[in-house]
Amino acid sequence: MSHRIEFALHMLSDWRVGDGTGRHGLHGSSVLRDGDGLPFIPAKTLNGVLRDACEIVARALDSGQQGVWSTWVDYVFGHQSALPLAEAARSSAAPTAYPRPAALTYRSPLRFPGRLRQVLAGADPRCREALTFSKPGVALDPRTGAAREDALRFDEMARGGVTLNTVAELPDALDGDQLACAGILLWAGSRLLEGIGGKRRRGSGRCRLELSAAGMPPSEESLRHWAGAPAPPPAPPAPTAPPGLGASAPEPGAGWERALLRIRLDMPVLVHDRTTGNLVQGRDHVPGWALLPEVLKRLGSAAAHAAARTGDLIVTPATPLIGGLPGCRVPRVVERSKDNPGAYLNRMTRQRPPDEAYERINTGYVAAAGGGGIETAAFTLRSHNSIDDEAQRPTEDLGGVYSYQALAAGTVLGAEVRVRVGVLPAGWHTRLDGEEWRIGRSRKDDYGLISVDAGLLDEALPDGAPGAEPIEAGGKLRVWLLSDVLIRDERLNPSDAPDDFARVLQEALAVAGADGVRLTPTVPEPGSIEASYEMARTDSWHSGWRLPRPVLIGFAAGGCLSFDVEAGRIGVDAVAAVETSGIGERRGEGFGQIRLNDRLLWEPSPVFAARPIPRPPAPVGDKLPPSAPGxxxxxxxxxxxxxxxxxxxxxxxxxxxxxxxxxxxxxxxxxxxxxxxxxxxxxxxxxxxxxxxxxxxxxxxxxxxxxxxxxxxxxxxxxxxxxxxxxxxxxxxxxxxxxxxxxxxxxxxxxxxxxxxxxxxxxxxxxxxxxxxxx
Structure with missing residues (x-):
């Protein structure tokens, strides 16, 4: 169990942590608010100013040199390179040891105490408006010392006199002496922390930080005793291949055990999709490769690692939960009418009417068993910055000001963990049940905390193509990509050719028992389409080494392809086996998930019921008595x-x-x-x-x-x-x-x-x- 530290930040003056936006005609910069409309302070902001304070403490205790207390700062807050990472990796100044991740992790941003937060969230909107006010300001001309023309501004400020709380954790691997040293460093740093947020050097954001944990505040005797602190735990060694890679794999025909992971996002989750300027855009789902490390860590066996590399353990992408099962990406061949948003068209089976305008659906998920509506994931956008120690302001060399677009907290996702029968002992899914995981980027502070519930799926639940029938020679096979699919050509280069896709699919069908199947891409008739897909790029990264890995290029999820069955027969069992195991490379990481001849691909005009946007009821809290916190x-x-x-x-x-x-x-x-x-x-x-x-x-x-x-x-x-x-x-x-x-x-x-x-x-x-x- 981790060592908990409670943080209480008492705001002694008005303060502001901006969200990077303003309101036209009201103020130029707005205060950052959470989903209930209440101001809060990101844990990333507290972590930055607390690290600066702890660095001052370490420098004083080490007499201005790089000593043992400086290594404690790196242990608690993580490695901080002075060079951009890519440049440091190429230069001779790059450290020989692998960068150390932060040991201190936060469970939430700094928010109002729980009872007060409930009362404010359910109170009259005028009470929430009273949490902030507009503060006027003006820019001065450095030459004349007078106010500049047209330089009047109004900044939104949060009121002082409040207390914000959060909880942080240190690893349970620390022994008593090491935990005492980490606690002394954090306590001493908290004594030096006097301001937080914007304009803190001009009077705003005055604060006092109090830590509550075992041994805090430290006594005078303990401070003298730990003047010469022991070294922190050593950095983890360079990742090596887990044991058991040569373990025998089960027979290809063995059945599968499937566990459904119900994932609730307690914090926003950021899984990198692309970077546009200073905006880091996250995915609208959690890929399997982001969940796989946590799954393997909790299963904790060599057989699980070996099965993940041979495709006998699969973690599918986590998508919005629809009808109790993970949703499927909307097929690219489905288009929506611009004049009638409730009308849809399947371009594979029906031509576009000449007098109607249709548009492709770029985002959304549909139910795996059919029916229902199109679900889209909610996002949250937050701005952050990296402060240069010398300039004391954001600089471009360290990242400057940037924004994260992440999956919003409160989102519920679903994923599957599939394991071939006999690979793991019975009851393996219980190790994944009732757990809290940290995934994605910036998971030490404001992002990445999720709650996972796991349970075995009943065999009677939809598996494979609902209502599928055997496909004889001369028939047609339509493929729906539920996740990205990685295919290589004969020269082992990433391929986007349907012919290479057909070859890989033939090999997977042969392994599933459908020998002699020969597939060729279907030639479309005039005015119709038989394939609609695009390529996806995944910038692979090794978090342990802090170094980039090869870029993965493949067919993007949601794509659809059609093939003619020139020879052979594809049975229902072979279809179900291929859908469960997937095709292509890196199937254990969730790549290669497909559906074959799904009913949705054969419907000329699919029907998706309009789903109202769920709005959770506002929390209602009783009024606070004088003895209540807050x-x-x-x-x-x-x-x-x-x-x-x-x-x-x-x-x-x-x-x-x-x-x-x-x-x-x-x-x-x-x-x-x-x-x-x-x-x-x-x-x-x-x-x-x-x-x-x-x-x-x-x-x-x-x-x-x-x-x-x-x-x-x-x-x-x-x-x-x-x-x-x-x-x-x-x-x-x-x-x-x-x-x-x-x-x-x-x-x-x-x-x-x-x-x-x-x-x-x-x-x-x-x-x-x-x-x-x-x-």
Whole structure:
């Protein structure tokens, strides 16, 4: 079990971690928010500033040299190369040891405490709006020292006074002494961390970080004892081929055991697809090669590693779960009508009508057993940056500002683990059940945490082509690619030729028992198509060596091809065997998954039911008692929500010329109206004292109606909350149990001040503009 460390980040001032965007006409930069609309701080941001603080600590403890504490920094936070990785790999300065991955991993970003987060997520939207505010700013001309023209801006800021929490883990392989050293380093670094987020060197983002774990805070004796710290655990050796590669494989005709993995994304998951400029785009699914290392690590046997290399252990891609099974990529031959989005066309069996416009469906998944609608995965986009230690700002050499487009948290995916009977002992799937995995990029902080539930699939579930029949010579075989397929030509070069695909498929059918089958690509008739596919590129990477591997090029998932069966007979058993085992190379990593003669490829006009977008109900949380964590932060938020509502209602109330405040004062001159502003600083005083001030101020007035109206407004206990049309629904703006009565008393003077000020200003404007209009 890993060693847990609880992080509590107390924000002492207003702060901002931007999402890289703005809102036109409102502010130039927005605060980063989660799916509930609440501000948060990415773990990647905390990890960066905490590492800088720990580097200062290590430099001091090592007397300015590269010593044992510097190696502890590399152990806890991972290797950090000063050169770009590709350049470091080619240069003589490249390290001889393999780069060490980070030992410290985070389970979530820094968010509001659980109870407070639930209350805010289910609260009135005005409470969530009160979490932030717009802060004005201006750029100065360095030559004149004055403000530049057209340089006014507004930045969205999150309010201070709140506490954000997360949990991190250190490996359980650390013994007591090593764990104490790692804890001392992190605790000392937390003492030096004073700011986080944007503009932290100009007053924003002031904070205090507290760590809670066994041995924290360390005692003075332990600090003296560990002045000479032991070295951290050695870096893992260079990856080697696992044992057991020569183990005997089962017979090709042996059956398969299939386990369904139900995967819930607890964090966004980023599996690299392509990089466009500074945008790293993730895939809309999790490929099998991203899941295979975690599967093999938990199975933990030489036989499993050997089976993965021979194709006797297969991990299929994780796609959106539809109908209890992993979805299949929409075939490329299916097109959707532009004029009627509910109408679809299969170009393999029906020509496109000349008077209708159709478009190909580029994304989405359909049910493996047919029926249902087209599911698409949800994405989240976050911006990050790499800070140069000397420039103290993002620089292009270290990556600068970049964005990650990843699968959104909360997405549910499904994948299969297939193992030939006899390879693994019975009950092997239980080692995969109820586990938490980390996959994909940046999995040490804000990405890659998933929860996996595994269970054996019943043989009665759909396997192979539903309703498939034997294919005789002279028939047609249509192939639907469920994943990327890697094919080589006779010279062992990656191939995109249908002839090479037919050859590999013939060999797979022969192994499955369909000997003598000869396939040739179907020649399409005029106006129709028999094949629609594109090539996919997978930039392979060895995470252990931190070095690139060969680029994989093959047929992309969703492609469709059609072949004529020139000779031989393809039985149903052979079709099911090929669909289960796949074809081509690297089948253990999920490549080569296909469907043969699926019913969908023979339907002229497939029907996909429209599926409503599921919207989870907003979480509802009870109001917080004074003893609950986050009570102080909740009181700050509800107080600001009340203030915003008071200002809004005061302006709306003043817009009515006959309101209950202005009506008694209509006979007063501008001079006497302005003298009322003398009371603004005393509205929080007790009613008796305030009444004496009103008596002193209005002693010479000849308007008793105005004096009585003013006295009733300022001294009655229920004023101004009892005014019709002024403010209502304040109960919905409360996050705490005792918030409503306390805030009515606390903000009474402020509400009176806002109401009087708005009404007096409205009265002055109406008189001035009315006089100008009459002239």
């Amino acid at each position: 009570y102080a932060a909740a009181r700050i938020v509800e107080r600001e929500a009340w203030r915003a509502e008071i200002r809004r209602c005061a302006e709306a109330y003043a817009a009515d010329p006959g309101n209950a405040v202005l009506a008694p004062l209509l006979g007063l001159t501008f001079t006497r109206l302005n003298t009322l502003r003398r009371l603004f600083d005393h509205l929080d005083e007790p009613p008796e004292r305030l009444d004496r001030r009103i008596e002193s101020l209005t002693r010479r007035w000849k308007e008793p109606k105005a004096v009585e109206g003013l006295r009733g407004l300022l001294t009655e206990p229920g004023s101004p909350w009892n005014l019709d049309g002024f403010i209502g629904g304040t109960e919905n703006l409360c996050l705490t149990i005792d918030g409503h009565p306390d805030l009515r008393e606390e903000l009474r003077g402020e509400a009176l001040r806002a109401l009087l000020s708005a009404c007096l200003s409205a009265r002055t404007r109406s008189e001035i503009y009315g006089a100008e209009a009459s002239r």
